[in-house]
Amino acid sequence: MIPVSLYAFYFHPLKLLPILLRYFLPKNLLLRKVTLKIEEIYENFDVILVASGRSAIYDFLNCIIKLKKFKNRNEVLIPDYICNVVDRAVIKSNLIPVKYKTDEYFRPMKEDIYTKISEKTLAVIFAPIFGSYDDTFVQAAELCARTTDAFIVFDNAQCISCKPPKETDAIILSFNNKDIWGVMGGALLIKREKSRAYLKFNPEKLSFHEEFRYLLEFFKILYKILISPLSASRSNRLYFEHSTCSRFPYMLNKKAISKISLVFALHGLNELQNYKIKREKNYKAFKEWCEILKIVKIIETKNVSTAPFIPVRVIGDIRNVLLTFNELGVQVKMPYALDDDPESSARRDVIAIPNNPNFDYTKIFRVIPELYQYSHIKKRV
Ligand SMILES: Cc1ncc(COP(=O)(O)O)c(C=O)c1O
Numbered sequence: 211m212i213p214v215s216l217y218a219f220y221f222h223p224l225k226l227l228p229i230l231l232r233y234f235l236p237k238n239l240l241l242r243k244v245t246l247k248i249e250e251i252y253e254n255f256d257v258i259l260v261a262s263g264r265s266a267i268y269d270f271l272n273c274i275i276k277l278k279k280f281k282n283r284n285e286v287l288i289p290d291y292i293c294n295v296v297d298r299a300v301i302k303s304n305l306i307p308v309k310y311k312t313d314e315y316f317r318p319m320k321e322d323i324y325t326k327i328s329e330k331t332l333a334v335i336f337a338p339i340f341g342s343y344d345d346t347f348v349q350a351a352e353l354c355a356r357t358t359d360a361f362i363v364f365d366n367a368q369c370i371s372c373k374p375p376k377e378t379d380a381i382i383l384s385f386n387n388k389d390i391w392g393v394m395g396g397a398l399l400i401k402r403e404k405s406r407a408y409l410k411f412n413p414e415k416l417s418f419h420e421e422f423r424y425l426l427e428f429f430k431i432l433y434k435i436l437i438s439p440l441s442a443s444r445s446n447r448l449y450f451e452h453s454t455c456s457r458f459p460y461m462l463n464k465k466a467i468s469k470i471s472l473v474f475a476l477h478g479l480n481e482l483q484n485y486k487i488k489r490e491k492n493y494k495a496f497k498e499w500c501e502i503l504k505i506v507k508i509i510e511t512k513n514v515s516t517a518p519f520i521p522v523r524v525i526g527d528i529r530n531v532l533l534t535f536n537e538l539g540v541q542v543k544m545p546y547a548l549d550d551d552p553e554s555s556a557r558r559d560v561i562a563i564p565n566n567p568n569f570d571y572t573k574i575f576r577v578i579p580e581l582y583q584y585s586h587i588k589k590r591v
Pocket of ligand 1: 262263293339365367368383386394
């Protein structure tokens with residue numbers, strides 16, 4: 211039997227070659243190309259390419275913390291349901307994360323933000339995760355701008371093409387297997403008028419050794435996708451997620467982006483439209499599968515069909531559901547929690563399924579219901 215990862219892979223592995231050939235271009239040229247691509251989406255911002263999304267948050271906070279005008283401020287408002295690297299970036303900057311409530315569709319609750327803003331607030335971070343970006347975010351940002359002069363940050367790590375409201379001072383992007391398939395890497399965007407006047411940040415260059423480490427990580431990912439399924443004991447093992455997060459867990463380092471991340475960032479930015487089409491198709495296949503299986507229910511955020519992760523609410527025992535995905539070889543995003551402990555999550559029944567545009571889910575989620583619904587899950591339940 212052919213491993214699922216291979217027959218469901220959208221493009222022939224040989225198509226990776228032209229992408230990889232870009233590695234031989236000068237790094238400055240790659241930097242310029244990626245910067246231009248991002249500037250096409252975000253016109254009024256200066257783009258600084260950095261080591262990761264999490265370090266972009268850290269870099270920005272470290273930049274504004276030095277401003278005299280804000281020297282008595284030490285609180286950063288963040289959503290109550292978010293990847294713990296956001297918390298970490300705030301704490302590591304010697305600031306206090308203050309959590310505001312989000313609704314069931316992961317959108318900020320204005321009333322709660324209003325009560326939490328104080329003279330201590332240095333920044334408010336909005337994070338449109340799981341396709342949740344809509345007018346609610348715009349209204350919340352407007353409310354902040356009316357109430358405080360704190361910095362407004364949009365963490366667009368999971369929605370690279372969402373244009374944030376005009377009040378936004380900084381934007382965070384990630385090229386680490388969210389909208390774009392990559393090997394870490396991220397961007398800090400600072401509103402041009404502020405970045406030119408008083409918010410300057412220059413990331414440190416990477417050493418040869420550091421560049422090499424990223425390259426090595428890329429080859430590990432490649433091995434995981436293409437070669438290891440061949441020798442896996444279960445022949446239908448499928449690797450959706452190839453995140454390098456666990457190998458760079460809390461990397462906050464004021465460093466520049468690596469060359470291999472630039473190569474994939476450029477490829478991803480060129481493919482954004484294509485990715486949307488493939489994700490829509492994948493979403494439909496997954497939705498049908500959910501309707502047949504009834505072990506998870508999709509949380510229908512506004513842009514869920516094109517989001518890099520599909521949030522689902524678990525029906526019944528989460529352990530059974532996790533086991534099912536695990537046996538399919540689908541690596542899910544666990545409930546966001548502090549210190550990776552799902553027990554401490556604000557939403558213990560919410561997991562997210564990566565919607566990887568490099569895989570064709572119509573092939574994967576077509577065969578599995580018959581295979582699993584009757585023979586496998588029913589037995590366990
Ligand atoms: C909303 C959000 N912000 C920031 C990050 C961190 O991005 P990176 O993995 O590039 O450090 C993540 C990672 O999952 C995220 O989901």
